[in-house]
Amino acid sequence: DIQMTQSPATLSASVGDRVTITCRASQNIDKWLAWFQQKPGNAPKVLIYKASTLESGVPSRFSGSGSGTRFTLTISSLQPDDFATYFCQQYVTSSLSFGGGTRVEIK
Amino acid sequence: EVQLVESGGHLVQPGGSLRLSCVASGFTFNTYAFNWVRQAPGKGLEWVSGISPSGSSTFYADSVGGRFNISRDDSKKTVFLQMNSLRVEDTALYYCVRRNWCDIWGQGTMVTVSS
Numbered sequence: 509d510i511q512m513t514q515s516p517a518t519l520s521a522s523v524g525d526r527v528t529i530t531c532r533a534s535q536n537i538d539k540w541l542a543w544f545q546q547k548p549g550n551a552p553k554v555l556i557y558k559a560s561t562l563e564s565g566v567p568s569r570f571s572g573s574g575s576g577t578r579f580t581l582t583i584s585s586l587q588p589d590d591f592a593t594y595f596c597q598q599y600v601t602s603s604l605s606f607g608g609g610t611r612v613e614i615k
Numbered sequence: 616e617v618q619l620v621e622s623g624g625h626l627v628q629p630g631g632s633l634r635l636s637c638v639a640s641g642f643t644f645n646t647y648a649f650n651w652v653r654q655a656p657g658k659g660l661e662w663v664s665g666i667s668p669s670g671s672s673t674f675y676a677d678s679v680g681g682r683f684n685i686s687r688d689d690s691k692k693t694v695f696l697q698m699n700s701l702r703v704e705d706t707a708l709y710y711c712v713r714r715n716w717c718d719i720w721g722q723g724t725m726v727t728v729s730s
């Protein structure tokens with residue numbers, strides 16, 4: 509099974525900050541990685557798939573990069589609506605796996 | 616509107632069974648793979664099971680293999696998760712998701728396993 513490790517687990521930031529979240533895979537997953545945002549009481553929402561493709565309707569301040577085993581999600585200028593938990597997920601095989609999550613909180 | 620609606624979650628005793636359903640609307644059901652993903656209260660996301668567009672291939676997490684069975688009925692645009700020999704640790708909100716990169720999520724159905 510492929511293990512996904514996210515860092516940091518919690519991130520404190522202010523509105524306007526540039527924020528970067530890292531996700532590492534235990535083996536090569538090429539670009540088969542998605543990023544999700546989840547707010548309390550809601551289902552996760554996909555932000556990015558295939559490592560860097562922005563889902564329709566997602567603000568352009570979100571971007572993804574990486575391939576192989578190391579990936580990043582960047583929020584270029586943090587907005588009040590962005591305080592949430594973020595998850596990465598690999599789908600190189602049909603046995604999917606998720607990272608443990610990164611909670612972005614207000615500093 | 617593209618939508619997935621789950622149902623069937625309930626309070627059940629350890630060792631019991633439940634059948635979850637996920638009804639799809641707003642898209643061509645039989646061309647997509649589907650997965651079940653669960654989230655225990657206050658915890659992260661855990662993939663549970665998946666099924667191919669044809670239904671000929673099914674996949675399970677080690678934690679549920681041999682106890683859970685995923686299936687689909689294209690005529691009813693529905694995905695099912697039959698859950699047997701339920702354990703306390705199966706307690707979670709169960710989401711139905713479309714595609715392996717989980718582009719569409721339902722609202723979830725709560726399964727509570729407790730005596």
